[in-house]
Amino acid sequence: MAKQIRYGMVGGDLHAFIGEVHRKAINFDTRAELVAGCFSNIPEYNVETAEAYCVNGSRVYDDYKEMAAKESAREDGIDFVSIATPNFLHYEVAKEFLSHGINVVCEKPLCFEIEQGEELVKLAKDKGLLFGITYTYTGYTMTKVMKEMIAEGKIGKIASVSAEYAQDWLINELSPVEGAQENLSVWRKDPKYSGISNCVGDIGTHIENYVHYVTGLKIKRLLATANTYGHALDLNSNIIVEYENGVNGAYWCSQIAMGHLNGLVVRVFGELGSLEWQQEHPDYLRFTPKGGAPQMLSRGDGYIKEKAGASSRIPVGHPEGLYIAFANIYRNFISALIDKKNGKDVSGADFPTVSDGLSGVKFIHAVIGSAKNNSSWMEL
Template sequence: MFNEERHFEQPIRWAMVGGGRGSQIGYSHRNAATRDGLFKLVAGAFDLDPQRCRDFGENLGVDGNRCYASYKEMFEQEAQREDGIQAVSIATPNSTHYEICKAALEANLHVVCEKPITFTTEEAEELKLIAAERNRVIGVMYGYTGFPMVQQAREMVKRGDLGEIRVVNMQFAHGFHNEEYEKNDPGLKWRVSPEVSGPTYVLGDIGTHAFYLSEVMTGLEIDRLACMRQSFIESRAPLEDNAHIMMQFKGGAVGTLWASAVNAGSMHQQKIRIVGSKASIEWWDEYPNQLRYEVQGEAPRVLERGMGYLYQDAEGVASNRVGGGHAEGYFESWANLYHRFAMAFDAANRDDQAALADIWFPGIDAGIEGVRLCEKCVESADQGAAWVEYK
């Protein structure tokens, strides 16, 4: 079971940029970060409007004098306080991630950032260098990887339960944007605007989630890929609302990824199926407490979260917050990741590099590979779905 007794002498003093009133992602960050008492929200630049920012922050219990009109003002003012912030989460539109993350690192803050962390791999590599120079940690919010059954899948692959990995099928294909809803939805409008969203829409917004899940579970590295993408809602061009990728991995395995916002009638359909020479596993985020396990020649079985037959000694498998049979979900997964971020931040603060290296969490390298995937998919699609080298 999850260890709720793990605490610091004082919680990490934490702030947010973005994630103001009405933001689902903002609430998700706050819920996850504060659940275990390892972070305390003490400041924020929640909104571009100073009055809305202050009003919202005070309603959350933040001192109004620590609700700032901009992230720049917050970083500057907090640096002058003995009790200033130590970490910040960035929940703003994509186009701002790089500059805010860079400013936070230069202010000697640890960072949790929404993805994609930057528009280009060069920018992401720069952030990695700055973080290393200052002994700061960057966490990237791939929120689905905190589910215990994702870690069980990872361990099964690692221990050879599936045999040699041959095929990985990934998809994240919802139907909520099958029409031009952005006409009346500002939250969607920026996601389909290149100057704010970046070079992709569904590939960066949801495709990278499925891709990172496959990275976590299999550890496979892409050798080359071919991508075709479409804008079925024509006004979204050049950004895609549907994309298909074929992948060849180093070592001979192959894979596909389908990312879509126009899969009419679908909720999420985020599924990862890993096919080995002996067996296959499949995980679906709408049923996150189960992992389907199919051994050739045997009846299929469904593994359940919280059960003793799972690999209890594996990192993350036993991070159950309630016994098996009860439904754990999205917020628990996020809280598990924030717990790991806190452990990593604390290890860096103590300059315990050995402990830091021993903590698994989606960090800057995960962010870099997500950006690289988007870049390479655009490169391939612009050449008529040509095969391109991944690195």
């Protein structure tokens, strides 16, 4: 039986990092089929990836513009495109597919310029198209539990937020090691491909999105440092934020934090309790009620079955991980797409949208702008 949804992909050849994660995540739920692609600007990689996924040669395109035009003209054309290219292509590829009436899922950061992001928000709205952003970490079950607990008042009024994202994969940028192999994702260090930021754009935006998702807080202004260590772009950044309700938060992101691999940690402190979630132990959420002992809540236990628990796929104690977080974002996006086809209202769908992507771009500009202006306050 044919799948309900057809999709295509731009970027994400077999040698790339995240494209394969997208495809595997989509495959967890069996409703969408990969039928078209422009997986790489390197022709051999493009064909090789298509063959690995049994994509018919007639729907493997050398150029994403040709793909958008031809797919939109087919009766059995793709319902959505997934964009997993380096940052510099996100805006132009997304715009091309939206203009041809095709729904989009795009990697973060959404684009380089705020005006470009605003244009994409408007285009998606005007065309009535869905536009998801793969802010991965909002897909975890315990992230959703955290969001629900905060909304239910379990920690009371929020008093402070502390969040960090620590990696060390660019540690050699501090003191070069002779003969060390360049990482394949080296484009992240080059403004031409990455934009005005490396570290803040790549991982700081995850913090910004995550905190907003779980707390609902919106950043009003921020001040920041951004350390480049003599390189073109930032590798480490410290950020103080002020939310619209006057509460403060402190964020830190780093690619030179020796000994840290993918350490996204978010702590929210309220008047009645606190919550802490760590990406490297995603099935757990530390909850400390005022006057009580810290408790380690775990995914899939009875107390979370009803709502967030729906994101949990296998019994607790069996680690799920990043693929399922990604799969949850895609499951919700694809459900919304099916509902929309059936004329249902999808305004309450739970996946990051192009507006969240735009917030991320504003965040990047504010952080880099502040750092370049003696760490002065920048309004978002």
